[in-house]
Amino acid sequence: MEPRIWSTSELAALKGWGPAQVRSAVREGRITRVRRGSFIEAPAPRPGAAHIARVRAAAHALGEGTVVSHISAAVLLGLPVPQSLLSSVWVTRPHSNGERTPTLRAFRAPVPDDERTVVQGVPVTSLARTVVDLARTVPFEWGVAAADATLRQGVQRVALEQALDRARRRPGMRRARRVVAFADGRAGSPGESLSRAHFLLQGVPAPVLQRVVRTASGIVVGLGDFGWEDERVIGEFDGALKYDGGLGRPEDVIMAEKRREQAFRDEGWWLVRWGWSELLRPAELAERVRRALDHGRRQTS
Incomplete structure (x- = not known):
């Protein structure tokens, strides 16, 4: 069961905590801050679990048409990713100016219904779409790790090739094609x-x-x-x-x-x-x- 996410206002209304009590609870490890104004009532989780909590905390404020993608979608879908890229929530929007803040990375691209799924109540890009988005934007070796894991899960290579074709006009496609061509589901681990x-x-x-x-x-x-x-x-x-x-x-x-x-x-x-x-x-x-x-x-x- 995923830990409950508390907002600052909920902690105040339901627990009677003001700013001083919240800071004290964080210091003592009774709650963990996952993003500004959002906390989980648990000690600091591992990086992947912390990122999932961060995504869930941000989901309600992402805006209509926004889909969790790239690194964040990969974490929710169980794909390997570099921990150095987990500090931001990664999303794709139909209308975006490429926002990049310490807590958010947004990309502008369409995400058709057949390239979407839902994980833990959060809209995310499909497995094949996520692999291609990763392969376009992360180092080659991490794209390979994600593609191998996807093939190992039973996704057919043709699905990755179709996702490549649909993304053919986006940046980074030469590297993405190289990743998919090299992918091999026989690799047993990241x-x-x-x-x-x-x-x-x-x-x-x-x-x-x-x-x-x-x-x-x-x-x-x-x-x-x-x-x-x-x-x-x-x-x-x-x-x-x-x-x-x-x-x-x-x-x-x-x-x-x-x-x-x-x-x-x-x-x-x-x-x-x-x-x-x-x-x-x-x-x-x-x-x-x-x-x-x-x-x-x-x-x-």
Whole structure:
């Protein structure tokens, strides 16, 4: 259940709080300010949840014909986005002068009925339209992450191509077409999507996605996120969530990972692993993978 959003006037009328009481409640963590004059009665949420609360708080004041779009639509639709862009609510309006404030980014474009949906009572752009809008406006790798996630959810590529066609006269379409052409629903997570986009941008040879490793007798040893066939290298993005206790005791998970890695090595595969911190330094990640590929070539020559 989504937390209730309180306005300053509601806090005054229903709780009897004046400005001093509101400031005190914010300091003590009893309520959290999500935008000017709007609060939720809960401790500070994670960035995505805070952004959803901000969108819900702003929805009533967005104006007729306004649709939540781009980053904000992506968050409501469950698509990955960069946290650095969550401070503003992103919307599309039929009439806009491109407003951009610390809390609002508005775009001018039509949004037909078949490119709209409703999430948590908020009108938002459809999944395919949102992907194309993102691909036009955010860095290439984040457009890929959103497009991959959409294909992974079962949306057909033709839907993205149709959305591209309908947006063909808008800015950023060359990048959007490149994103959709590169999108692949086999990428298993946002981290994997960002990784393969960085490989492309950094000139790293394209890997096979979800490479199954088998013994000579055909027994499956494991599944690697990325596989470079000629070099016999498996690449693994490690998002660290597997160690948070959700998959069992962290020490058991770590031991299982070590056994799996040894099984790969026993079949002649070299492993290279990275996490979120490496994704922040794409050139260093690319160099690390190249070194692993060089090692693999030497081992197979």
